Amino acid sequence: MASVQFPVSDMLITVKSREVQRAMAAEMAGRTSEAQRHFLAAAHLELVLADDYEQAGDFELSRRSRISAASSLWRAGRISDAQAIFDDLTQSDPDQSGDVQDVIGELKSGQ
Amino acid sequence: MKLRLADLPDMHPRLLWDDIAAAAVAVFEDQGFASPFPFAMEVEQVPGYGSGSLALEIVDQGISAVRVEKLRRTMEAHRLVELAAIGVAGLALFGAGGHVMRDVALRGSSADYLIGEENHLLEIAGRSRHRDLQAAWGDRRNRLAARLDSGFFVCVVEFETPSGRLAFAT
Numbered sequence: 040m041a042s043v044q045f046p047v048s049d050m051l052i053t054v055k056s057r058e059v060q061r062a063m064a065a066e067m068a069g070r071t072s073e074a075q076r077h078f079l080a081a082a083h084l085e086l087v088l089a090d091d092y093e094q095a096g097d098f099e100l101s102r103r104s105r106i107s108a109a110s111s112l113w114r115a116g117r118i119s120d121a122q123a124i125f126d127d128l129t130q131s132d133p134d135q136s137g138d139v140q141d142v143i144g145e146l147k148s149g150q
Numbered sequence: 151m152k153l154r155l156a157d158l159p160d161m162h163p164r165l166l167w168d169d170i171a172a173a174a175v176a177v178f179e180d181q182g183f184a185s186p187f188p189f190a191m192e193v194e195q196v197p198g199y200g201s202g203s204l205a206l207e208i209v210d211q212g213i214s215a216v217r218v219e220k221l222r223r224t225m226e227a228h229r230l231v232e233l234a235a236i237g238v239a240g241l242a243l244f245g246a247g248g249h250v251m252r253d254v255a256l257r258g259s260s261a262d263y264l265i266g267e268e269n270h271l272l273e274i275a276g277r278s279r280h281r282d283l284q285a286a287w288g289d290r291r292n293r294l295a296a297r298l299d300s301g302f303f304v305c306v307v308e309f310e311t312p313s314g315r316l317a318f319a320t
Contacts, residue, residue, distance in 0.1 A: 049164075052164065052252070052253050053164045055253075056164055056165055056253050056254045056255075057164075057165070057166050059254050059255065059256055059261065060165060060166045060254060061166065063256075063261065064166075064169050064233075067225055067226075067229040067232075067233070068224045068225055068229075069224070081256070085255065100269065103255055103257075103262075104255065106255075106256075106257060107255035107256045107257065110256035110257060110258055111256050114256070138297060141258070142257060142258040143258070144258070145257075145258030145259040145260070146258050146259060148259070149258075149259040
């Protein structure tokens with residue numbers, strides 16, 4: 040049976056990207072609670088996208104979406120949830136653990 | 151090449167541009183420039199364009215002056231510069247080969263963008279002073295080169311002269 044490539048929704052990518060942008064804009068303007076709402080929305084959409092990319096066989100984009108999900112959760116104040124994703128990423132790909140540590144370092148320095 | 155900030159949503163339809171376009175107007179005006187804002191972009195090995203100088207005239211027609219003023223009141227100057235840099239990058243990418251920004255994701259404290267069907271990564275940096283351009287350029291380029299095996303875009307801009315560099319590297 041031929042394999043079928045799992046589609047990654049353009050609409051989902053667009054909505055997620057705009058949630059990231061709205062979160063960053065709100066954060067830049069000091070609207071903290073609004074920023075957190077949009078970061079949370081972006082995080083959950085990134086997790087869906089990460090699975091979709093994985094199903095489609097694009098593991099680099101899947102990993103990128105998981106890093107974005109964790110970064111979004113962190114900036115929404117859900118640090119333990121973010122850390123759990125970072126831990127999963129480190130365990131699943133130890134060769135890339137330095138990259139994840141760099142991202143965590145950036146998030147900690149931004150607090 | 152004359153490009154309108156108000157056309158950014160048509161050039162890159164997946165992203166939101168209202169605040170970015172308004173921030174660009176605020177930053178150019180605060181640096182003493184009037185529309186059309188002159189911008190000298192050095193383009194390096196960008197697919198579909200190649201290398202060379204890209205002289206942009208950036209037009210503010212269609213950008214709400216009310217929104218520009220609101221951003222000036224609510225956003226710190228360095229944040230405005232960050233947003234304005236994204237706007238200039240969006241115009242330059244479109245002007246140099248018609249490249250489309252398709253996605254934005256968070257990466258720690260910053261964001262990275264995906265360009266075109268090939269999903270090439272792009273990092274953008276904005277600076278208010280010309281003398282800070284080279285350091286920003288080296289920092290972004292070295293960081294992406296260390297992180298990636300595939301091709302990537304880097305765009306750094308400064309609003310003092312104003313000028314910038316847009317490169318594709320592998």
